[in-house]
Amino acid sequence: QVQLxxxxxxxxxxxxxxxxxxxxxxxxxxxxxxxWVRQPLGKGxxxxxTIWAGGSTNYNSAVQSRLSISRDTSKSQVFLKMxxxxxxDTGTYYCARHVGGYRGxxxxxxxxxxxxxxx
Amino acid sequence: xIQMTQSPSVLSASVGDRVTLSCKASQNINKNLDWYQQxxxxxxxxxxxxxxxxxxxxxxxxxGSGSGTDYTLTIxxxxxxDVATYFCxxxxxxxxxxxxxxxxxK
Numbered sequence: 570q571v572q573l574x575x576x577x578x579x580x581x582x583x584x585x586x587x588x589x590x591x592x593x594x595x596x597x598x599x600x601x602x603x604x605w606v607r608q609p610l611g612k613g614x615x616x617x618x619t620i621w622a623g624g625s626t627n628y629n630s631a632v633q634s635r636l637s638i639s640r641d642t643s644k645s646q647v648f649l650k651m652x653x654x655x656x657x658d659t660g661t662y663y664c665a666r667h668v669g670g671y672r673g674x675x676x677x678x679x680x681x682x683x684x685x686x687x688x
Numbered sequence: 689x690i691q692m693t694q695s696p697s698v699l700s701a702s703v704g705d706r707v708t709l710s711c712k713a714s715q716n717i718n719k720n721l722d723w724y725q726q727x728x729x730x731x732x733x734x735x736x737x738x739x740x741x742x743x744x745x746x747x748x749x750x751x752g753s754g755s756g757t758d759y760t761l762t763i764x765x766x767x768x769x770d771v772a773t774y775f776c777x778x779x780x781x782x783x784x785x786x787x788x789x790x791x792x793x794k
Binding site: 604614616663679 | 783787
């Protein structure tokens with residue numbers, strides 16, 4: 570069955586670089602895009618960016634200068650790297666699968682990983 | 689960037705009520721819109737895709753409609769398990785979530 574699982578450090582200091590990994594199973598990264606969505610505590614969802622099945626990427630313009638999404642298809646892993654962290658980057662980070670061949674809907678989500686940015 | 693505005697931000701309703709949630713885009717999004725349900729402490733779940741298509745396994749009391757800039761999620765008969773926050777999401781131009789509507793039981 571399709572599964573996604575996020576992993577990464579829970580606590581970061583301001584100005585550091587965040588590295589998160591999304592490990593997927595039950596599908597191929599060359600068949601479906603995977604996106605990252607952030608949710609500040611008690612607030613709404615924010616699409617951060619996506620790496621598509623062909624390997625191209627799109628980023629939210631608000632974080633584009635700080636964000637990089639990459640993948641290792643042999644390990645079924647997608648990576649998020651975001652530099653110059655600030656306290657407002659605190660929140661739960663989800664990875665989610667786009668419906669195959671479709672640049673829209675997220676049909677499967679990971680459980681999320683909480684990241685706190687604080688000195 | 690396209691902005692998505694959901695209303696109301698909080699909705700209180702009784703079991704059995706017909707409930708309507710709204711989502712308005714800042715420009716035409718050509719029906720490229722999903723609805724997601726997020727229960728407390730859980731990841732979001734896809735309910736409706738491309739405006740009016742029910743995702744597999746979602747109860748038929750959920751339905752979606754709309755066109756242009758205005759879209760609606762309807763729950764025909766509210767059940768206790770429907771208490772959640774609902775988000776719309778557009779992918780016509782870029783990718784943007786609405787701010788959410790929190791649905792509570794009266």
